Amino acid sequence: MSKIILVIKSVKHILLLIILLFSIKAINAQEVIIGNITIIGNNTTKESFIIRELIFEEGDTLSTNDFEEAINASTNNIVNTSLFTEVNISTNINNNTASIEIKVQERWYLWPIPQLTIDERNFNTWLENPNLNRASAGIFLTHNNMRGRGEILKVLLMLGYNQKIGLSYEMPYLNKKKTFGMGFQSIYTLKHEVNAITEFDKQVFLKTDNNPIQRDWLSTLDFNYRPKHYLHNKFQIRYHKWEFADSLVDFNPYYSPDSTNSLQYFGLFYKLKLDHRDYKPYPLNGYYTDIVLSKNGLGIFDNGLNTFSIKSTSRKYFQIHNRFYGAMGLIAKASFGGFQPYMIERGLGYGRDYVRGYEYYVIDGQDYVVAKSNIKFALVPKKIFKVKKIPTEKFNTIPISIYLNVFADAGFVNNKQIYSTTNKLPNDFIYSGGIGLDISTYYDAVARVEWTINAWGESRVYLHFIAPI
Known part of the structure; x- marks a missing residue:
């Protein structure tokens, strides 16, 4: 019972x-x-x-x-x-x-900003030899959110070391569903000094006193398609025209195809992007991935230029515990087709494609891979301050967050076109590690101070103004 x-x-x-x-x-x-x-x-x-x-x-x-x-x-x-x-x-x-x-x-949308720019790949290379010989001055007018539809107008006028004039306009949405947009840009550049060759893994510049050493004109027509919130497609038709001084192609016969003094070609560009980052300027959670296809030379002009590349970038951001965060990034590029002239060849050391600790170097090559990793601690989680003395709310709201981080990077560049035997970094595994302090603040601004040691045992402090991954 x-x-x-x-x-x-x-x-x-x-x-x-x-x-x-x-x-x-x-x-x-x-x-x-x-x-x-x-x-x-x-x-x-x-x-x-x-x-x-x-x-x-x-x-x-x-x-x-x-x-x-x-x-x-x-x-x-x-x-x-x-x-x-x-x-x-x-x-x-x-x-x-x-x-x-x-x-x-x-925000404030109209920015007529006086410009003083230095013709360097990054701020650290200029700090290595600080002078204003490569400075250009002008004005950069940006009108964001034109007509209240997110349209962007940019006008650029630069004088000095490099003369440049440019105009671009972007219309994100043209249809009722707000999925299709268009844009264009046209920019003319005149240079008296260019990076003519790489020696000892550093750029070597060639300068002319009177006549320009290089002129180029780039025009593009852009088509954007965003069928979903986080999925972006961009297709671009490009026209590029170059003119080179005799002294430039004599100094480096590989600078242009067949050492030509003039070059023009059409190109195609396509980018597929999936973006789930929580805050694009300095993400803490989410992920980002893209695939970029680029074709230079369509056979319309007989100039020997025929290259194709595919590049992909993936980044993952996550919270580890409370105020600890992690991030990982992977960049890979592969090139196909014929000879790549020096003027368009891009390995590591340009834009965001670099291994930390090698900011002073460029690594020439047609294919490369870079892996990056970060672990960070929020010393000051995001706080918002109101500056009462500033009368307008467009400028008196100041967010700030500060992060202490440790990081490690690694990369490899495959170079099949050897211009100089003095370059040791191509076709060699490189790596680095270090610690840094990041600040994310006003109007999407980011500043980083990093101490890094690379595979050669070189340790330096570097400054950057973009998120690390």
Whole structure:
């Protein structure tokens, strides 16, 4: 009899447990209906542009968990347009219907900025030999968010070491669904000094006193397609024309195809991008990946230029625990086709494609791979300060966050075209490690100070103004 009572009690406990589990599931499965969506603070920006960044619409039905995730993701999407200093989405749920209020603070969009630029690959190479001989001065006019539709107009006029004039215009959306956009750019550059060859893994410059040593004119027509929030497609048609002084092609016969003094060609460019980063200028969570196809020379002009490359970049960001974060990045490029003239050959040391600790060097080659890793600790998690003495909210909102990090990088460049036997870094495995301090702040600005030691045992302090990965 006691065994029967024990079995009955066990069955009751199991039934209670099942009921409890179903109750928890039912609570989590409660649904929220998206009601009215109102936007406040968009004096310039069209409502439709902001609505485009939301991953929900009026009338959608979401579970409570999905609803919270949708609010956070939509906030990040609006922030990542880089049009607002602050974005807050508040909700009011009544009878399972959520009213949404989006409050934004717009940035300043018109920037006529005086420019003083140094013709160097990065700030550290200029610090190695600081002088203003390679300085150019001018004005760079940028009008973001033109007509309140996220359109961008840029006008550039530079005089001095390099003369440059350029114009570009980008229209992100042309159709009602806001999936298709277009743009164009045209820029003319005149140089009196260029990087003519690489010796001892460093750029060697050649200068002419009177006549320009190089002229180039680049024009592009861009087509953008964004069918989903995080999926971007860009297709570009390019026309590029170059002119070189005799002294340049005599100094380096491999600088242009067949040592020609003039070169023109059409090219094609395609980029597929999947971007799930929480904050693009300095991400802490999410991931990014892209694939880039680039073709130089379409056979329209008989100049011997025929190259094709495929490049991919992937980055992963994650929270390790509390204020600890991690990041990993991988960049790989492979080139195909004929001879690559020095003028367009790009290995490591340009843009974001470099191994930390080798900022003073360039590594020529047609194929390369780079792996980067970071572990960081938030010394100062994101804080927002209001400077009351600044009267306008476009400038008095100052976010700041500070991170201490340790990192390690590694890379390899494959070079099949040897111009000089003095270069030791191509076709050799390189690596480095170090510690750094990162600051993320005002209007997407990032500053980094890093101490790095490389495989040669060289240790230096470097400055950078972009996220490490």
